[in-house]
Amino acid sequence: MKKNVLIALVLLVAFGIIGANAQNRYYYKMDNIQTEHYIAASRDEVNNNNLSLACLYARKAVQANTWSKKAWANYDDVVKRLIAKGGVKDFSAPVATTPMAEPVEEAQAPAPADDGGGQFEGC
Secondary structure (H helix, E strand, O other): OHHHHHHHHHHHHHHHHHHHHHHHHHHHOOOHHHHHHHHHHHHHHHHOOOHHHHHHHHHHHHHHOOOOHHHHHHHHHHHHHHHHHOOOOOOOOOOOOOOOOOOOOOOOOOOOOOOOOOOOOOO
């Protein structure tokens, strides 16, 4: 009798773990077909010299499958092309200094009018 209860308990725990893993698989689903579609669209836009749209498609490919080396390689290529074209600011380059305009003085608040009694209208 104890043996049957122990087997039932082990099976219940095993099926519970399997069921929990099946529910969580949705969140980790990688869509390889969509990734390939976005990579192809990104490459087409690179060939058409539309790098901003190519970058958008490359980003969507990485979002569809974050583990895809091909998607990351495509994204890196597009970003490098954007940097070379000047579409992305290169943060490693020193910042050019420009002469600043003349400083502007802060506006002064008008002095309160002396109405004799120090009273004011309001609330």
